[in-house]
Amino acid sequence: MTQHSVSIRDLSLNFGNVKVLEHLNLDIAQGEFIVLLGPSGCGKSTLLNCIAGLLDVSDGQIFIGGRNVTWEEPKDRGIGMVFQSYALYPQMTVERNLSFGLRVAGMKKDEIDKRVARAAEILQIGPLLQRKPVELSGGQRQRVAIGRALVRDVDVFLFDEPLSNLDAKLRSDLRVEIKRLHQRLKNTMIYVTHDQIEALTLADRIAVMKNGVIQQLSDPHTIYNKPVNLYVAGFIGSPQMNMLNGTLDGTTFTTDEGIAISAANYEFTTPVSGPTKAILGVRPEHIVLGEDARSMPFTLDVEIEIVEPMGSDTLAWTKIGGHPVTFRCNSDVDIKSGQKALIGFDAGRGSIFSVETTNRL
């Protein structure tokens, strides 16, 4: 076994007779930024709490730094954790929030001061050290909470939706901050979120979860472009991937309405024999408009129904067969609702899923 920073082996966790996690396996490399992504209630926090030692696992093992920590106390696991509600100790100053754990552990005063000073420098919270949490903004509070994990000088950081309580502007600021922190510290980070933008921007690898099961574990590019099943394809991407129902025969996909689309460029993951009920997924930005469309393997004349200018680009709504389809085009392009247009795409860049198994073909 190579040395993983965190290894989860066959982990199961039940609350009474509700099975939240079942035989879950996950290996995380040293210095890797892993994001656990999934809708609310899918067991992300539960998994994170198991790694932290805040929940007793029902079955399986957890290794951190090659050591079996399944039954160790949270403080002995070499982890730091940041919570959605910040969870700062409200009656203590920022400085004391950072140092309290170290003091309790009996660390020497000058070592504590050194660590607090370093954390304050990295997170730029030096001027806030003598304030109480109530006197801080949300963003500042979350920095302090990160600082509290930082002073522990650990190899693994756990984040449980750390940005969910912040407003949009602060959220994107702090997101960059966290990325910068990871680049500087190079330690392992496990980050829980339900926000796909956070996942795509931060992660080295994303684990997409559903009902306590990891659906796909891959780098953001693969997750986005080669989703392994319909669930992942639908969960990632905004607006959603366009889904066309039809039949796949050889390398030709025919929609239910009889529109034939060539999938000659498509890399099949599993051999398909005979006609199969299938779904073709195409990302909105993979559909092109006008002159550009002429070079595409598949083209179609359509009528534009709705145009949504988003500033940086424009979203347009139309129909292929009976299916509503969105596509994204340059904001300079002049299109109006009601106008006829030629669109085209390469099914080779899309995704084809089996209707029966919902898996990628």
Place this chain on the structure above:
Amino acid sequence: MSQYAQSSDAAALVSTSPPRRARRKFNVMSIVGTTPMILTAVGVFVICIIFSFIWSFTNSKLFPNFNFVGMDQYNRLWASDRWRISVGNVFLFGVCSLVANMVFGYLLAVFMDQRIKQEDLFRSIFLYPFAMSLVVTGLVWQWMFDPNLGIQSAVRQLGWTDFQFAPLTNQATAIYGVVLGGVWNGVGVTMAILLAGLRGVDAEIWKAAKIDGIPAWRTYLFIVLPMMKGALLTAFILQCTGVVRVFDIVIAMTQGGPGVATQMPAIYVIQHITDRVNVGQGMAAACTMLLPVLAVIVLQGVLQWNAKRKKEKAI
């Protein structure tokens, strides 16, 4: 954190409230409906206090009169050994029972916070004494402390024939006996208030403390306890008012004795109004007793105002 939640709740309330006119009508009706009750309560309360105050400057005997004698009654009050001893007693009683009540109340709340299975049962047991009149509590403890009926005789019957435990018969210990009865009576309420406070603490605070390696007792003492200022203050004020007007439990347990060992200001007031037919003196004592109550109310107001100001400053 919590204040944001509150303000957003408030915003939600405002935005979902029914149209203004319907709301106004409802308010008017409710004010009309409750006015007689409010008037009676405030009126009786204020009028009583005003009359007590006025009579405390008269030489009223059996019946109140209006022969004003200036500060005479107050001078006599503070010249009275009995009053000064009462004040000393209530002070000792207050400090002891407040400390014991808050400490044991918190310990019980922490005990209940361990997710024990029979939580409801224990809660009822701890709250049960409060449901009883202090007179009943007092009588029960009087029997328990009675050398011929209670703990002492029970232990003696078990074989330890020279066992001594009769706190109420001894001048030096009687007041602690009363403290014990009072704490037993009131500790359940403190427990219930503080338990609600404990349960209100964000679960993520506990997780953070665990990750930091802070032992549970330290978390309870240094992190959670300071977060419960509201619950602590509520419990404390409730117990304070109980202390100032302590009367029935003393009457039931010791009648102020042995000697003057458990004399209390409230007993002094009642005795002067009834047995000693000196209403003026009784009223002077009663008005003096109002002072600490006022002090507590002012203290509470200042604390609340301060907390509110801090919150506003933060936002």
